[in-house]
Amino acid sequence: MRFMIIGAGMQGRACAFDLLRQGGVEELILADASAATLASAKAFLKSKKARFKKVDASKPAAVIKLAAGCSTVVSCVPYFFNLPLAKAAVAAKVNFVDLGGSTAIVLKELELDRAAKKAGVGVVPDVGLGPGMTNIIAAHAIASLDRADEVLIRDGGLPQDPRPPMNYLLTFSEHGLINEYVGEGTALKDGRLITVQGCSEIEPVALPGLGLCEAGHAAGGLSTMARTFAGKVKTLDNKFVRYPGHMGVVNTMNAMGFFDLEPIKVGKAMVSPRALAAELFRRHFDRPGEKDIVVIRVTATGVKDRKPARVVYDMTDLYDDTHKMTAMMRTTGFPAAIVARMLADGRIKPGAHTVEAGVPAEEFFAEIKARGFSLRRRFDWL
Numbered sequence: 001m002r003f004m005i006i007g008a009g010m011q012g013r014a015c016a017f018d019l020l021r022q023g024g025v026e027e028l029i030l031a032d033a034s035a036a037t038l039a040s041a042k043a044f045l046k047s048k049k050a051r052f053k054k055v056d057a058s059k060p061a062a063v064i065k066l067a068a069g070c071s072t073v074v075s076c077v078p079y080f081f082n083l084p085l086a087k088a089a090v091a092a093k094v095n096f097v098d099l100g101g102s103t104a105i106v107l108k109e110l111e112l113d114r115a116a117k118k119a120g121v122g123v124v125p126d127v128g129l130g131p132g133m134t135n136i137i138a139a140h141a142i143a144s145l146d147r148a149d150e151v152l153i154r155d156g157g158l159p160q161d162p163r164p165p166m167n168y169l170l171t172f173s174e175h176g177l178i179n180e181y182v183g184e185g186t187a188l189k190d191g192r193l194i195t196v197q198g199c200s201e202i203e204p205v206a207l208p209g210l211g212l213c214e215a216g217h218a219a220g221g222l223s224t225m226a227r228t229f230a231g232k233v234k235t236l237d238n239k240f241v242r243y244p245g246h247m248g249v250v251n252t253m254n255a256m257g258f259f260d261l262e263p264i265k266v267g268k269a270m271v272s273p274r275a276l277a278a279e280l281f282r283r284h285f286d287r288p289g290e291k292d293i294v295v296i297r298v299t300a301t302g303v304k305d306r307k308p309a310r311v312v313y314d315m316t317d318l319y320d321d322t323h324k325m326t327a328m329m330r331t332t333g334f335p336a337a338i339v340a341r342m343l344a345d346g347r348i349k350p351g352a353h354t355v356e357a358g359v360p361a362e363e364f365f366a367e368i369k370a371r372g373f374s375l376r377r378r379f380d381w382l
Helices: 010-020 035-045 060-066 079-091 103-110 113-119 133-144 174-182 246-255 273-285 327-345 361-370
Strands: 002-006 027-032 050-054 072-075 095-098 122-124 147-159 184-189 192-197 203-207 211-217 235-242 264-266 269-271 292-304 307-318 375-381
Touching: 002 010, 010 027, 010 035, 010 327, 027 035, 027 060, 035 050, 060 079, 072 079, 072 327, 079 095, 079 103, 079 113, 079 122, 079 174, 095 327, 113 122, 122 327, 133 147, 133 292, 133 307, 133 327, 133 361, 147 211, 147 327, 174 246, 174 273, 203 235, 203 292, 211 246, 269 273, 292 327, 307 327, 327 361, 361 375
Parallel strands: 002 027, 002 072, 027 050, 072 095, 095 122, 147 235
Antiparallel strands: 147 292, 184 192, 184 235, 203 211, 211 235, 264 269, 292 307, 307 375
8 A cells, every 4th residue: 555645844744654654554655845855754754665755746747647556645735735636636546635724725626526436536635633633523523412503613733832922833834824814714603604704703711731822713724614514503613722812913913914915015026925924934933843732622512312411522632752743743644644544445435525524533533542642522411
């Protein structure tokens, strides 16, 4: 069994790390446009089964040519590469998984359903932390009740040792992070689909290991899930967690135009504010070696056996000192590896699937438990 991962950054190498530890994996190709990133990934993985290839994700034909003979390709590059890569994978009759990042792009990937079925392959976008693991947990919570009225997803990745003024640590793509902050997402209110702005409706939240924090809407955090459960659940939303005050700074920057896409003239140069912001985010928040923490809480309230009930799922994951791996790498890269293997094994049928409907939750839970994740579930009568 052979796999290919495009993108050798933090999440890509975490996905590779997990796949290389699984039985039946004969070879794994890790591809990236940067020779330096590939060299770093090679030193991290230290596996004879891994091959490292230089390829540009913006050239999907070259990517898929390199993936010949692989059962599944996993995209761990920024979201704007995913649609052409998914189309190329289906054309080449190769399963495809990505980490999501843009609901609009994911919806276009799901339109590949007919072609994927015809090709006999599966396409599952949005397989990271959130969207991804959180969607699977929330779907399981909804299924555990006879009727789910309110489903609240709160998750986030933060530094264990926060540094002012913004108390943040970059643990994934700065492009995806900014899109999450300033883009629009979806939620359910009174059973109807609504649009929400990133970093809006900020609320206090207390979580194990973090204390009192704040949570605000994550653009794309739910991705397709609001559409999946429209008319079935009254309230459904996803908010990401940050230390207090962080989102106020982000919203101020957004209001001043720091995240605008349209280039502006600065001296004699034309500069995209968002491109500059992304570069500065990388410089200021990327601190390799610093330890992080990832938290997930999913709360579903509704009715079970005609009585009011609530089910709560909690998970905390910490930086892996043994393998020098961030919690965000584990909680994003490992789910992608799990689903890639499920596709290769035929445990997910051909077609294009949302993560909440396409991934079998109980099997997924067994897989994350085997990897050391502790997902706690509490059920209460109200």
